[in-house]
Amino acid sequence: MQLTVWTYEGPPHVGAMRVATGMEGLHYVLHAPQGDTYADLLFTMIERRDRRPPVTYTTFSARDLGGDTAELFKTAAQNAHDRFQPQAMLVGASCTGSLIQDDPGGLARALALPIPVVAVDLPAYQRKENWGAAETFYQLVRALAGPSAPAPGTARPERAAGVRARCNLLGPTALGFRHRDDIVEITSLLAKLGIDVNVTAPMGATPADIARLGQADFNAVLYPEIAGQAASWLQRTFGQPFTKTVPIGVSATREFVAEVAKFAGVDASATLASASTRLPWYSRSVDSTYLTGKRVFIFGDASHAVAAARIASDELGFKVVGLGTYSREFGREIREAAKRYDVEPLITDDYLEVEVKVAELQPELVLGTQMERHIAKRLGVPCAVISAPVHVQDFPARYAPQMGFEGANVIFDTWVHPLMMGLEEHLLAMFKDDFEFKDGAVPSHLGAGHSTPAAGGPVQPPSNASNIAVVWAVDAEKELYKIPFFVRGKARRNTERFANENGVATITIETLYDAKAHYAR
Amino acid sequence: MNVHVQECPVAADVAPKPVRRENGQREVFCGLTGIVWLHRKIQDAFFLVVGSRTCAHLIQSAAGVMIFAEPRFATAIMEEKDLAGLTDANDELDRIVAQLIARRPEIRLLFLVGSCPSEVIKLDLSRAALRLSQKFSPAVRILNYSGSGIETTFTQGEDACLASLVPAAPPTRTSEDQLLIVGSLADVVEDQFIRLFDALGIGRVQFLPPRKASALPAIGSNTRFLLAQPFLADTARALEDRGAVRLAAPFPLGVEGTTAWLRAAADAFGVAPTLFDAVTQPHRIRADRALFRYRDQLSGRRIFLFPDSQLEIPLARFLSRELSMQLVEVGTPYLHREHLAEELGLLPDDVVLSEGQDVDLQLDRCRAARPDLVVCGLGLANPLEAEGMTTKWSIELVFTPIQGYEQATDLAELFARPLVRRAKLVA
Numbered sequence: 001m002q003l004t005v006w007t008y009e010g011p012p013h014v015g016a017m018r019v020a021t022g023m024e025g026l027h028y029v030l031h032a033p034q035g036d037t038y039a040d041l042l043f044t045m046i047e048r049r050d051r052r053p054p055v056t057y058t059t060f061s062a063r064d065l066g067g068d069t070a071e072l073f074k075t076a077a078q079n080a081h082d083r084f085q086p087q088a089m090l091v092g093a094s095c096t097g098s099l100i101q102d103d104p105g106g107l108a109r110a111l112a113l114p115i116p117v118v119a120v121d122l123p124a125y126q127r128k129e130n131w132g133a134a135e136t137f138y139q140l141v142r143a144l145a146g147p148s149a150p151a152p153g154t155a156r157p158e159r160a161a162g163v164r165a166r167c168n169l170l171g172p173t174a175l176g177f178r179h180r181d182d183i184v185e186i187t188s189l190l191a192k193l194g195i196d197v198n199v200t201a202p203m204g205a206t207p208a209d210i211a212r213l214g215q216a217d218f219n220a221v222l223y224p225e226i227a228g229q230a231a232s233w234l235q236r237t238f239g240q241p242f243t244k245t246v247p248i249g250v251s252a253t254r255e256f257v258a259e260v261a262k263f264a265g266v267d268a269s270a271t272l273a274s275a276s277t278r279l280p281w282y283s284r285s286v287d288s289t290y291l292t293g294k295r296v297f298i299f300g301d302a303s304h305a306v307a308a309a310r311i312a313s314d315e316l317g318f319k320v321v322g323l324g325t326y327s328r329e330f331g332r333e334i335r336e337a338a339k340r341y342d343v344e345p346l347i348t349d350d351y352l353e354v355e356v357k358v359a360e361l362q363p364e365l366v367l368g369t370q371m372e373r374h375i376a377k378r379l380g381v382p383c384a385v386i387s388a389p390v391h392v393q394d395f396p397a398r399y400a401p402q403m404g405f406e407g408a409n410v411i412f413d414t415w416v417h418p419l420m421m422g423l424e425e426h427l428l429a430m431f432k433d434d435f436e437f438k439d440g441a442v443p444s445h446l447g448a449g450h451s452t453p454a455a456g457g458p459v460q461p462p463s464n465a466s467n468i469a470v471v472w473a474v475d476a477e478k479e480l481y482k483i484p485f486f487v488r489g490k491a492r493r494n495t496e497r498f499a500n501e502n503g504v505a506t507i508t509i510e511t512l513y514d515a516k517a518h519y520a521r
Numbered sequence: 522m523n524v525h526v527q528e529c530p531v532a533a534d535v536a537p538k539p540v541r542r543e544n545g546q547r548e549v550f551c552g553l554t555g556i557v558w559l560h561r562k563i564q565d566a567f568f569l570v571v572g573s574r575t576c577a578h579l580i581q582s583a584a585g586v587m588i589f590a591e592p593r594f595a596t597a598i599m600e601e602k603d604l605a606g607l608t609d610a611n612d613e614l615d616r617i618v619a620q621l622i623a624r625r626p627e628i629r630l631l632f633l634v635g636s637c638p639s640e641v642i643k644l645d646l647s648r649a650a651l652r653l654s655q656k657f658s659p660a661v662r663i664l665n666y667s668g669s670g671i672e673t674t675f676t677q678g679e680d681a682c683l684a685s686l687v688p689a690a691p692p693t694r695t696s697e698d699q700l701l702i703v704g705s706l707a708d709v710v711e712d713q714f715i716r717l718f719d720a721l722g723i724g725r726v727q728f729l730p731p732r733k734a735s736a737l738p739a740i741g742s743n744t745r746f747l748l749a750q751p752f753l754a755d756t757a758r759a760l761e762d763r764g765a766v767r768l769a770a771p772f773p774l775g776v777e778g779t780t781a782w783l784r785a786a787a788d789a790f791g792v793a794p795t796l797f798d799a800v801t802q803p804h805r806i807r808a809d810r811a812l813f814r815y816r817d818q819l820s821g822r823r824i825f826l827f828p829d830s831q832l833e834i835p836l837a838r839f840l841s842r843e844l845s846m847q848l849v850e851v852g853t854p855y856l857h858r859e860h861l862a863e864e865l866g867l868l869p870d871d872v873v874l875s876e877g878q879d880v881d882l883q884l885d886r887c888r889a890a891r892p893d894l895v896v897c898g899l900g901l902a903n904p905l906e907a908e909g910m911t912t913k914w915s916i917e918l919v920f921t922p923i924q925g926y927e928q929a930t931d932l933a934e935l936f937a938r939p940l941v942r943r944a945k946l947v948a
């Protein structure tokens with residue numbers, strides 16, 4: 001057993017739902033108790049979808065257990081087929097459904113429905129959401145595209161001269177972090193290169209579309225967490241190469257363009273030359289000087305976290321002080337990236353462990369998930385969300401991709417906004433004594449309706465940061481209040497930590513400045 | 522899926538109302554969800570769900586990932602190895618509980634909450650609770666109940682939780698009659714009722730659940746109890762087993778419901794009718810006057826209630842009698858005929874009641890009827906809005922203080938606002 005308060009990922013069948021809900025013409029029949037229908041609200045509320053997810057739950061109850069739950073499953077599957085007339089059906093069980101061992105695949109086969117039925121067996125007590133999505137997508141691709149596979153060993157026929165190259169975009173799902181907009185961005189980038197999109201999947205694809213994945217020349221993998229396994233199979237089966245770079249950030253987008261250009265045999269130089277992105281210039285502009293060496297902590301799914309670290313370090317000039325993920329499947333990738341920034345990789349799905357790490361590292365910016373937004377708020381640190389799990393506000397009404405050149409622009413804005421701007425920082429320091437500058441004002445990104453941190457600065461980090469009670473001398477405390485409020489919390493923590501580490505019981509003005517000198521970079 | 526309409530007798534003197542019974546896909550939360558409000562209500566209790574990642578994800582999603590302090594609930598997620606052998610799972614549970622109590626030394630009452638997986642593998646949580654109680658008493662008391670989706674729907678989790686508290690409550694010390702209010706109410710509502718009972722001369726009112734688990738009410742054959750919620754069947758039975766007597770009444774929603782509910786207590790405690798009138802009348806008049814504006818907005822509007830919290834029938838009674846709304850269909854996940862007898866008697870004769878659910882069929886009926894307002898769960902609301910219907914989240918009715926005189930208008934406002942909003946929007 002594992003003790004959990006919050007979790008980053010849902011169970012694997014929720015991953016399967018993300019694939020099914022992203023697609024069209026597919027229906028998922030899930031052997032599950034009634035409470036499991038909560039998953040619908042992830043899509044209709046958090047993502048604000050205007051349709052129910054295409055899922056029928058059997059919603060068996062205790063009194064059914066003694067009777068015939070298998071019959072219940074068959075009835076539900078038959079009814080779902082008759083009512084929704086899908087092109088294909090996905091069948092499976094949730095964690096409780098799998099314990100009663102009814103074999104949804106076998107039961108569905110017995111119904112002899114006139115459509116392909118794909119059974120996905122997701123080990124609910126071992127695996128989680130992203131894995132479930134990847135496995136589901138892979139099984140769907142095998143089952144639906146498999147029949148048109150060439151005989152093993154057959155070489156891919158050459159593309160006829162004058163025919164534009166075609167690729168598939170793989171990986172976007174329902175509830176994905178900005179997947180909806182990333183598809184638009186990457187599709188238009190490919191169009192500029194003269195490459196057509198054969199199928200985008202799972203998002204927007206029908207089972208019939210999945211069946212023609214093999215017709216593309218190569219695959220662009222936007223989100224390896226979900227499409228990695230399917231892409232490898234397509235490579236083995238249809239000889240389609242696939243991209244390795246996730247196009248998030250300016251450099252990564254350029255590399256991605258080079259990769260696809262090579263696969264498609266096109267010249268990318270014109271597209272790269274005309275690429276419209278303001279990130280590099282904004283980063284060089286004088287106002288951005290203040291970003292230099294800002295300490296940033298990054299946590300999220302592996303793709304977004306690795307990409308974020310690269311942007312933070314190479315494109316914004318931050319210092320990456322922490323990098324981690326909850327996706328154990330991608331531990332290797334995170335460890336490699338962490339080496340590049342010389343930080344200890346944090347691979348965990350215990351958000352309390354992440355909180356302790358953030359408190360300990362005292363970053364000036366947190367890039368994380370909805371969980372880290374809460375952690376950062378508690379600690380009074382600015383934060384931007386870069387990865388699922390997310391909140392309804394992370395599905396903005398405006399166009400806000402993360403990928404491609406426009407994605408880089410969006411990223412510049414969203415990461416930099418929680419911070420104070422360059423000149424602003426100096427002006428605030430200058431005018432800090434003016435009455436308009438309300439003490440204790442919260443950074444604007446935390447928004448109205450959020451509780452103002454307790455008087456005297458942001459909430460203290462969990463007590464493991466300072467273990468002995470230290471006392472502030474009156475004049476030292478006065479001096480502390482001369483420090484601008486937006487850095488005061490940090491100054492207080494640093495000084496207390498310094499006092500603790502040096503066995504100082506009463507903090508004087510001297511201690512304050514000793515600590516300042518100690519922590520100065 | 523079988524649907525059949527059958528006659529069911531309610532109170533002897535009321536004509537039985539037909540109930541449509543459905544048994545198909547339900548779109549209702551499981552009983553674990555009750556934790557989201559119970560952990561706020563019982564301030565020194567902690568809820569440990571023994572379940573799967575799905576259970577953990579459910580309470581997290583039901584709480585809207587909203588709480589940013591560490592909440593007083595958690596999940597012990599079972600893993601492959603726990604399913605293999607049961608002794609193993611018990612050891613694991615002991616380890617997790619020890620870990621939790623070490624982390625949160627302020628816990629006085631710990632609920633082990635059963636889930637579908639723990640029930641299907643027959644993990645005996647009542648034995649575990651006993652074993653662990655011996656180990657951690659007197660510092661921590663450990664109880665158990667089931668919030669599983671195979672046993673309970675949404676609010677029934679609260680019922681199971683409160684029922685588990687009853688055997689732990691001390692016996693009454695005096696022989697004088699005592700009043701017990703059963704069901705979680707917002708603190709502000711509790712305080713209003715306390716003032717009213719005081720004015721009526723019914724002193725020493727106790728509440729279940731109490732705000733502090735360490736202050737469980739005393740229960741005995743001199744306990745008279747009023748249900749504040751319609752979903753407390755097991756709790757009522759447990760109280761009756763201890764000799765307590767239920768005072769039959771409608772539920773305290775709206776002016777009429779609140780008055781009848783208070784009157785049931787007043788009658789049982791021999792309060793003079795003149796005193797009752799003197800105490801309640803100013804409240805009744807004020808609340809009734811405040812409802813006027815909403816009657817204007819809501820009267821004649823057609824409303825469809827999907828089954829969710831079991832509050833549907835008292836709500837329908839309030840909406841039809843005090844706001845003159847027309848009831849298209851009133852769904853409830855479960856209909857307790859005895860506890861709802863007074864409510865059923867107050868519903869219009871031609872009311873369409875449904876118990877259980879087959880969500881697709883019910884959606885078909887709803888679409889065909891095109892009501893002005895639909896009360897439904899979180900999963901259905903946006904899709905219905907997209908089809909042009911106006912909706913209200915049923916869960917808000919559980920989280921918002923709606924009982925009592927002072928809240929009657931808040932309750933009406935919950936139904937009026939979606940209609941006002943729809944009328945306002947032009948684009």
Ligand code: SF4
Nearest residue numbers: 035551576636637670
């Ligand atoms: S229905 Fe059962 S398995 Fe699902 S969340 Fe509720 S208790 Fe857990």
Ligand code: SF4
Nearest residue numbers: 373391585586587589
């Ligand atoms: S507190 Fe803020 S970030 Fe957290 S859930 Fe509420 S709105 Fe979202």
